[in-house]
Amino acid sequence: MKITVRKIAEEAGVSPASVSRYINGSEDVSSEIASKVESALFSLGGSPVVRRPRKQIILILLTHLRFDFYGRTLAELLEQEPQSEYTFMLLRYNPQSPETVRNFVSRMHPVGVIYFEEEIDSGILQYLQSCGLRTVMCGGVALDHQSDRVHVNDIAAAYEGTNYLLDLGHREILFLSDDEQKIGAGFQRITGSRKAMEERGLEFPESLVLRGGVTFEAGYQAMATALREKKQFTAAFAFSDELAVGVMAALYDAGLRVPEDISVLGYDDLTIATRIRPALTTIHQPIDVFIEKSLELFRQPPKSIHSEILLPHSIVERQSCRRLSDPVPKSV
Numbered sequence: 001m002k003i004t005v006r007k008i009a010e011e012a013g014v015s016p017a018s019v020s021r022y023i024n025g026s027e028d029v030s031s032e033i034a035s036k037v038e039s040a041l042f043s044l045g046g047s048p049v050v051r052r053p054r055k056q057i058i059l060i061l062l063t064h065l066r067f068d069f070y071g072r073t074l075a076e077l078l079e080q081e082p083q084s085e086y087t088f089m090l091l092r093y094n095p096q097s098p099e100t101v102r103n104f105v106s107r108m109h110p111v112g113v114i115y116f117e118e119e120i121d122s123g124i125l126q127y128l129q130s131c132g133l134r135t136v137m138c139g140g141v142a143l144d145h146q147s148d149r150v151h152v153n154d155i156a157a158a159y160e161g162t163n164y165l166l167d168l169g170h171r172e173i174l175f176l177s178d179d180e181q182k183i184g185a186g187f188q189r190i191t192g193s194r195k196a197m198e199e200r201g202l203e204f205p206e207s208l209v210l211r212g213g214v215t216f217e218a219g220y221q222a223m224a225t226a227l228r229e230k231k232q233f234t235a236a237f238a239f240s241d242e243l244a245v246g247v248m249a250a251l252y253d254a255g256l257r258v259p260e261d262i263s264v265l266g267y268d269d270l271t272i273a274t275r276i277r278p279a280l281t282t283i284h285q286p287i288d289v290f291i292e293k294s295l296e297l298f299r300q301p302p303k304s305i306h307s308e309i310l311l312p313h314s315i316v317e318r319q320s321c322r323r324l325s326d327p328v329p330k331s332v
Helices: 005-012 016-024 033-041 068-083 097-106 123-130 154-167 185-199 217-230 241-253 287-298
Strands: 056-062 088-093 112-115 136-137 148-152 173-179 209-212 235-238 262-270 279-285 306-310 314-316
Touching: 005 016, 005 033, 056 068, 056 097, 056 287, 068 088, 068 241, 068 262, 068 287, 088 097, 088 112, 097 123, 123 136, 136 209, 136 287, 148 154, 148 287, 154 173, 154 185, 154 235, 154 262, 154 279, 154 314, 173 185, 173 241, 209 217, 217 241, 235 241, 241 262, 287 306
Parallel strands: 056 088, 056 112, 112 136, 136 148, 148 306, 173 209, 173 235, 235 262, 262 279
Antiparallel strands: 279 314
């Protein structure tokens, strides 16, 4: 006779859901229910249950998935889940409804939280930390967040990216950044680019810094505006690959060629960078290692001082940048 969950439940006098929770180890059940289920199994001729070890829950907190970087990072998390001792549960956070997070924490008992966004307000993070949960910002930096952080050095990465263009002879560079209201990644990347230009004796071109979103649409609109206003530049450094692809689309629609007319440098090294033509030269961020290091933090005992893990970046040369002239010399 086939022993089903329903038959065990009937024999034990408990609900099928309780039997399923006990067998799968998805949630703790009382010792009374466990005893009833084991007795029912014995009566029906079944073997004792070898419960699957319950994975600890890590909450992935998001407000949106508009940015490809978030989607790629989330995909990497899910790819690593089968080999992990954790299970990941995704929750959309609405600042107008913080009780959603509170209800999740009280019901599911996660061991910690991973988030990607600088925009998540510090109030909800403080609540999570007051519950004893470790919070890890993966792939970004917001200096007003008291969380562990795993990211690249954005100042150094933008500094090297700008120097790369200067070494190709570009002196007029258009910079496309997100809004710098917070001291986050965009602010740090502008800081690195400014440092690189000033070391070469060049004034940082505030008129060539376009601030807004980091999406394809934002890149397209920003480049269209720059061309309409007849801004003078030979290269564009976009602080996300999405921005860079939008820039390239606007240049194409305006009859301009990449890199023959304008060189374009991106940031992130997402899959789209290899699929667009010409393939995008960009700053590589090691997203897979971001995830590995973030998960390692949950295996460590909590510290009074939040951890910051800086990972190496690199420039991946493809076909979207060309040499314009001799390198711009550094000032003595």
